[in-house]
Amino acid sequence: MITDEFILSGLILGVLIGAxxxxxxxxxGFFGAVGVSLTVVGxxxxxxxxxxxxxxxxKKNIKRKQR
Structure with a gap:
């Protein structure tokens, strides 16, 4: 699926930028604090x-195929 490709490329790009x-x-929070690296957040x-x-x-592909 195309969605999976976008998720994977977004994940890789975000990790690289964060790193x-x-x-x-x-x-x-109410019960403590934690540090999260920007690699994870990215x-x-x-x-x-x-x-x-x-x-x-x-969605665009589905609409195009329905026509």
């Missing part, structure tokens, strides 16, 4: 963005 920038962010957001792009592409 290039380096560092981490702190996430604090990978998560990259996969989400890739998923959204894949969904939009799939």
């Amino acid at each position: 290039f920038i380096g560092g981490s962010i702190g996430i604090a 990978g998560i957001f990259g996969a989400i963005i890739g998923n959204r792009l894949g969904i939009e592409t799939d």
